[in-house]
Amino acid sequence: MADFEEDAGKLTVKVVYYGPAQSGKTTNLLRLHDLPGPQLKGEIMTLETRNDRTLFFDLLPMGLRAPSGLLIKLRLFTVPGQVAHDGTRKAILSRADGVVFVADSHRNQTTNNAESFDNLMHNAARVGLDFARLPLVIQFNTRDLPQDVLVPEDAIRNDWRQAPWPLMFSSALQGAGVHATFASLLEVLYGALDAEFELGRRHQLDRQAFVSGLCGSGTTESGS
Amino acid sequence: MSAVDRNFPLQDLVGPSLRGRLQSRLDLLTGVHTALADLHGTLLWGALPAGNSYRIPVELELEPVGHLIAACETPDRLKAAAGLLEMILQQRAQYLMAADLHLEAVQSDYESLLAKHAELEASEARLRVLSRQLEDRVREQVDLIEARQRQLYESERLAAVGQLAAGVAHEINNPIGFVRSNLVTAKRYVASLAELHDAISKSSSSGVRALSDRLDLGFIVEDFGVLLDDCVQGADRIARIVSDLKSFASIDGAEYERFDLGEKLVAVCGMVEAALPPGVSLTCRVDDGSLQVKGHVGHLNQALFNILRNAVQAVRDHGKVSVRAEREGDRVRIEIEDDGEGMTAEVRRRAFEPFFSTRDVGAGTGLGLTVARDAVRAHEGQIEIDSAPGRGCRVRIQLPVVTP
Numbered sequence: 157m158a159d160f161e162e163d164a165g166k167l168t169v170k171v172v173y174y175g176p177a178q179s180g181k182t183t184n185l186l187r188l189h190d191l192p193g194p195q196l197k198g199e200i201m202t203l204e205t206r207n208d209r210t211l212f213f214d215l216l217p218m219g220l221r222a223p224s225g226l227l228i229k230l231r232l233f234t235v236p237g238q239v240a241h242d243g244t245r246k247a248i249l250s251r252a253d254g255v256v257f258v259a260d261s262h263r264n265q266t267t268n269n270a271e272s273f274d275n276l277m278h279n280a281a282r283v284g285l286d287f288a289r290l291p292l293v294i295q296f297n298t299r300d301l302p303q304d305v306l307v308p309e310d311a312i313r314n315d316w317r318q319a320p321w322p323l324m325f326s327s328a329l330q331g332a333g334v335h336a337t338f339a340s341l342l343e344v345l346y347g348a349l350d351a352e353f354e355l356g357r358r359h360q361l362d363r364q365a366f367v368s369g370l371c372g373s374g375t376t377e378s379g380s
Numbered sequence: 381m382s383a384v385d386r387n388f389p390l391q392d393l394v395g396p397s398l399r400g401r402l403q404s405r406l407d408l409l410t411g412v413h414t415a416l417a418d419l420h421g422t423l424l425w426g427a428l429p430a431g432n433s434y435r436i437p438v439e440l441e442l443e444p445v446g447h448l449i450a451a452c453e454t455p456d457r458l459k460a461a462a463g464l465l466e467m468i469l470q471q472r473a474q475y476l477m478a479a480d481l482h483l484e485a486v487q488s489d490y491e492s493l494l495a496k497h498a499e500l501e502a503s504e505a506r507l508r509v510l511s512r513q514l515e516d517r518v519r520e521q522v523d524l525i526e527a528r529q530r531q532l533y534e535s536e537r538l539a540a541v542g543q544l545a546a547g548v549a550h551e552i553n554n555p556i557g558f559v560r561s562n563l564v565t566a567k568r569y570v571a572s573l574a575e576l577h578d579a580i581s582k583s584s585s586s587g588v589r590a591l592s593d594r595l596d597l598g599f600i601v602e603d604f605g606v607l608l609d610d611c612v613q614g615a616d617r618i619a620r621i622v623s624d625l626k627s628f629a630s631i632d633g634a635e636y637e638r639f640d641l642g643e644k645l646v647a648v649c650g651m652v653e654a655a656l657p658p659g660v661s662l663t664c665r666v667d668d669g670s671l672q673v674k675g676h677v678g679h680l681n682q683a684l685f686n687i688l689r690n691a692v693q694a695v696r697d698h699g700k701v702s703v704r705a706e707r708e709g710d711r712v713r714i715e716i717e718d719d720g721e722g723m724t725a726e727v728r729r730r731a732f733e734p735f736f737s738t739r740d741v742g743a744g745t746g747l748g749l750t751v752a753r754d755a756v757r758a759h760e761g762q763i764e765i766d767s768a769p770g771r772g773c774r775v776r777i778q779l780p781v782v783t784p
Contacts, residue, residue, distance in 0.1 A: 159385070166443075168385075170385065196442050197442075198441050198442045199467075199470055201470060201473075201474045203474065203478055211478075212477075212478040212481055212482070213384060213477075213478075213481070215384070215474075215477075217441040217442050218442070219442045227442075227443075229441070229442060229443070231384075231441070233384065241485070242489075243484070243485030243486065243487075243488045243489040243492075244481055244482075244485040246485075246488060247382045247383060247384070247481055247484045247485055247488065248382065248384055248481070250382040250385070251382060251385055
């Protein structure tokens with residue numbers, strides 16, 4: 157549920173990077189912060205803990221200004237992946253406008269991926285999100301792992317062939333696929349926001365301008 | 381709204397305790413007097429300078445939250461100070477968000493724990509109820525098994541007695557039959573003897589008459605008839621006892637049947653009467669034909685016999701025992717009363733308790749009244765004892781009547 161403050165001319169949109177522990181959610185945010193892209197980019201907030209585990213969340217604010225003058229502010233959050241922090245995950249997921257599910261491509265993480273996805277569906281229901289309509293992108297990260305422990309792309313595509321969500325492959329550590337994933341989410345997100353806030357008609361902001369304004373247009377990268 | 385979705389106004393980010401310290405350090409760094417204003421123009425510290433001044437926006441998450449204001453030559457130092465302030469604000473915002481989030485997560489975890497706890501308590505309560513019901517059921521079953529065991533014990537004992545009685549009755553029936561028949565025949569013979577005696581007394585032979593007188597033949601003939609009559613009565617009595625015994629011994633007709641409880645009661649009285657000590661009288665008043673009940677003949681016989689035997693034993697060698705059975709609405713009421721020693725309250729309270737006996741060890745099993753109560757209850761009847769020391773004892777039984 158994006159927060160539209162008409163008087164302030166501001167639309168605040170919340171995107172959550174969800175997924176099992178250590179699948180690379182924070183790394184996704186760090187890459188997005190490092191790469192050139194959005195019109196407006198804020199400082200990344202991370203609560204660093206020992207072992208680089210996210211304890212509460214990371215937050216990367218970014219934004220763009222529509223031709224109408226409307227400031228669209230995106231707040232990108234990560235959740236703590238560890239099972240124990242479910243209360244925190246639920247609080248962060250609350251009122252999310254879009255979700256990137258970051259899965260781990262390691263063979264032995266298949267069960268954790270499934271459990272985390274179940275947890276996402278469960279928590280979405282608990283905080284009152286309509287999961288069927290929620291803009292969602294599935295990202296299989298950690299593609300840089302050695303081949304012998306990596307679940308092959310074909311197998312993943314086969315597993316998810318029935319799913320309605322975009323399926324992306326990335327290596328956040330190397331920066332590959334991070335932008336593509338984000339752009340892919342922005343595509344879906346635009347549809348949802350345009351339907352509710354008439355971005356195109358009232359604010360003269362079309363889909364392409366929305367995506368490139370937040371993601372940059374000239375970025376090239378391998379992956380996906 | 382979640383903690384992370386909240387906007388933090390500048391007042392919250394720069395709390396009163398922080399303001400003075402920040403102001404003094406920023407003033408020292410910039411070399412001028414700074415002022416910090418929020419978006420509404422309210423000053424958090426310092427004073428608006430008169431004349432020319434610079435207003436540097438202080439931003440958090442892409443948006444200005446206030447301005448750092450000072451009158452200075454160039455804005456460079458002021459901008460650096462604003463940047464420094466932004467970094468501090470970001471840290472503060474992050475801390476506040478994390479703290480709120482933590483509280484929210486803890487609260488939600490706590491609530492879900494409370495909910496789980498309530499569920500657990502409810503299921504524990506259900507379990508407690510179930511376990512109580514189970515205990516009750518087990519106790520009921522145990523009571524039932526014990527009652528059945530007592531009945532079995534007693535009915536086996538009585539079955540053995542019954543078998544013996546039936547065997548004895550059968551063996552006695554034949555000889556007693558021909559004994560009686562012969563006695564009747566013998567009585568006819570006595571008539572012939574009487575005729576002979578008459579003839580002799582009128583005889584002309586003095587020798588024969590003298591012999592008859594010496595042998596007191598007249599008395600013999602007269603007394604012979606009386607003796608034989610007594611014998612016939614005795615044989616009849618034996619035959620009746622045997623018949624009662626047979627009736628009582630119908631112990632193992634396992635099925636419920638319909639029968640006249642009055643008849644059975646009379647038979648039981650007959651059996652007890654046969655073994656009655658000389659100083660004890662037994663009266664039995666039973667309504668005829670109206671006491672139809674349905675049940676297990678053997679068990680009810682046994683119950684009545686046990687109570688009656690107790691009554692007889694209670695009066696010891698001298699006293700009265702009376703049995704009364706009558707119809708009362710749709711019930712049969714049987715009262716067995718004795719004028720014996722009576723029971724104390726304690727004995728009365730425990731009278732139906734299994735293996736409780738006031739008799740010497742070995743003289744009673746302590747099961748008589750227990751078995752009687754079980755049998756009466758099994759026939760949907762009631763049994764109660766009214767007694768006090770020295771005032772005898774009355775046992776009252778009520779059983780449902782079956783209407784034709």
